[in-house]
Amino acid sequence: MYRFIVFIMPFLDLPGTLLKVYKMGPESLDYTLSFFSAYFMEEVTMEDSSRAPLWGRIGGGSPIFCILPFLLVFSISLHSLKVVDVEDAGERKRYYTYSRTVEGLLQAAGIELQCGDGVEPDRGQLINCGDVISIQRSVTVGCGNSPDELLSPDMETEAESVNKEYVTEKEAIPYSTVKVNNPMLDRGTVRVKQEGEEGLREKVTEVLVRERKEISRTVVSTQVINPPQDRVVEYGTGNLLSRDGRTYQYEEVLTVNATAYCPGTPGSGCPIDGRGASRCTGFYNDGYTFSGARAVAGDGSRNNPHIIAVDPAVIPLQSLVYIEGFGFARAEDTGGAIKGLKIDVLFDRHADALDFGRRQVKLYLLEQ
Numbered sequence: 520m521y522r523f524i525v526f527i528m529p530f531l532d533l534p535g536t537l538l539k540v541y542k543m544g545p546e547s548l549d550y551t552l553s554f555f556s557a558y559f560m561e562e563v564t565m566e567d568s569s570r571a572p573l574w575g576r577i578g579g580g581s582p583i584f585c586i587l588p589f590l591l592v593f594s595i596s597l598h599s600l601k602v603v604d605v606e607d608a609g610e611r612k613r614y615y616t617y618s619r620t621v622e623g624l625l626q627a628a629g630i631e632l633q634c635g636d637g638v639e640p641d642r643g644q645l646i647n648c649g650d651v652i653s654i655q656r657s658v659t660v661g662c663g664n665s666p667d668e669l670l671s672p673d674m675e676t677e678a679e680s681v682n683k684e685y686v687t688e689k690e691a692i693p694y695s696t697v698k699v700n701n702p703m704l705d706r707g708t709v710r711v712k713q714e715g716e717e718g719l720r721e722k723v724t725e726v727l728v729r730e731r732k733e734i735s736r737t738v739v740s741t742q743v744i745n746p747p748q749d750r751v752v753e754y755g756t757g758n759l760l761s762r763d764g765r766t767y768q769y770e771e772v773l774t775v776n777a778t779a780y781c782p783g784t785p786g787s788g789c790p791i792d793g794r795g796a797s798r799c800t801g802f803y804n805d806g807y808t809f810s811g812a813r814a815v816a817g818d819g820s821r822n823n824p825h826i827i828a829v830d831p832a833v834i835p836l837q838s839l840v841y842i843e844g845f846g847f848a849r850a851e852d853t854g855g856a857i858k859g860l861k862i863d864v865l866f867d868r869h870a871d872a873l874d875f876g877r878r879q880v881k882l883y884l885l886e887q
């Protein structure tokens with residue numbers, strides 16, 4: 520069997536009465552092009568009697584048959600029709616084209632590439648029959664997608680917008696407390712020398728908002744408008760008491776509640792009940808204190824101090840103290856109601872004790 524390949528050039532394309540064209544493959548006629556713009560490749564067998572006349576009519580000594588090879592080469596190089604598949608975003612379409620390059624095909628087919636889209640082979644590449652041109656469409660990536668997520672064209676990528684806002688706020692600056700010692704103050708005394716004042720600061724915060732939801736908040740600047748003022752507290756370290764031209768060292772300064780009592784002896788004027796108990800000292804009304812001293816009020820001088828009843832857990836018995844506004848006193852007595860920061864001052868007469876009443880006094884516990 521002899522096989523011939525017959526190329527029919529567009530300009531050789533004669534009416535169907537002259538040439539009978541046979542298809543090579545099943546698809547060739549699907550895209551029937553005008554005979555004036557295309558050529559077909561065709562196999563013809565000489566044994567096929569129905570086609571023999573056709574062949575004979577072309578080749579039978581016609582001068583045109585002699586230039587056929589040259590025209591053939593020329594036409595292949597310039598005008599070859601190519602069947603090309605284009606795969607665009609996963610969808611494959613078949614195109615028939617005379618374009619020589621990918622670019623030309625895309626233009627002719629009206630396929631637009633957006634910025635970021637890729638095409639394989641490159642736009643400038645020559646295309647051959649049977650090529651598959653693949654287009655990779657770019658994907659818009661929104662903030663909602665995880666960076667690790669694989670991108671796909673049908674991915675739900677919301678092009679979400681992140682708004683940046685700046686918030687200016689004023690806020691208070693807390694003050695610090697500073698402690699200072701003051702030897703001019705009695706030991707144990709605490710005094711606020713200066714009240715603290717809060718300062719004021721302006722703060723600028725950058726807030727990132729996506730879909731009305733705050734996603735981050737960052738302080739980008741702060742500026743002090745008013746600095747805070749420290750609270751200054753003085754702590755007394757002094758332990759010297761000067762009275763009557765003498766200086767006494769003291770261990771502690773106490774603020775105590777003071778009441779008064781009388782010895783409860785018949786001469787004091789203290790009410791005595793039917794069983795012989797006085798109102799101030801009960802049955803301890805023999806004229807002596809708990810420590811055994813005579814229950815006679817002093818004058819508050821260093822040598823003749825007052826007598827007071829104390830809680831020995833706070834002020835040891837026999838201690839010498841100085842009571843502001845009242846003078847020296849010695850702890851000689853105790854009392855059922857005298858517990859903690861309380862003292863009871865002895866007066867010789869019940870009436871004087873009543874006059875004293877109840878008052879708060881400052882007491883220096885002197886070094887013994």
Ligand SMILES: [Zn+2]
Binds near residue numbers: 781787789872
């Ligand atoms: Zn009394």
